[in-house]
Amino acid sequence: MSGRADSDLSPDTRADDADDAGHGDDVGHGDDAEGAGHGEHGEHGEHGEHGEHGEHDEHDDDTPHRARRARWAAVGAGAVLTLAGAAAALLRLTGSVPALVPAAYACGAGACALAAVLGSRGRTRRALWLLIAGLMVMALGDQFD
Structure with a gap:
């Protein structure tokens, strides 16, 4: 009721x-x-004292390690995707494809390089979104091939 x-x-x-x-x-x-x-x-x-609040304190000790891992992950992923995009742009440039395709790969690689820089400075959320955007630009360029 x-x-x-x-x-x-x-x-x-x-x-x-x-x-x-x-x-x-x-x-x-x-x-x-x-x-x-x-x-x-x-x-x-x-x-008691070691209940919910004690567990929270343990996670506070792990926070710098998580931030460091997130920075390294952003830098590593950005570097790998930058190299992959640059290599794809160079390979497509030598072929007989429209100029838009290597330009898209180069722009995507540039976005991933910028994401690596942002990740190294601790801006991991922005770096993640920039990595996603860079990959989408590369995928869009691949559609024109």
């Missing part, structure tokens, strides 16, 4: 719903509080 006051229920049903709703609110409030870590057990919840 919705428990709304304007429902068309008989008075005895409303009284039962009000009793159930009152009991349900207490149980729900306790569940929500424990789930959030602010239950009756104090500031740290039932897990």
Whole structure:
């Protein structure tokens, strides 16, 4: 039942719903509080000092390592894709394809090179999106072949 006051229920049903709703609110409030870590057990919840907050502190120690790995991944992927795009542009340039194809590969390689630079400076999200854009430009150039 919705428990709304304007429902068309008989008075005895409303009284039962009000009793159930009152009991349900207490149980729900306790569940929500424990789930959030602010239950009756104090500031740290039932897990104590090493519960949810202790695990969070362990992840804080790992954050510099994750950032370093993300930077290296952005630099590595950008460098590999730059070399691949430049090689493809040179190979397509020697063939009999429209000039748009090697230009697209070169532009995509340039975008990937810029992504490698951004990744080395810690702008890994922008580097990821630039890598995606560079690959899309290269794929678009390949469609004209």
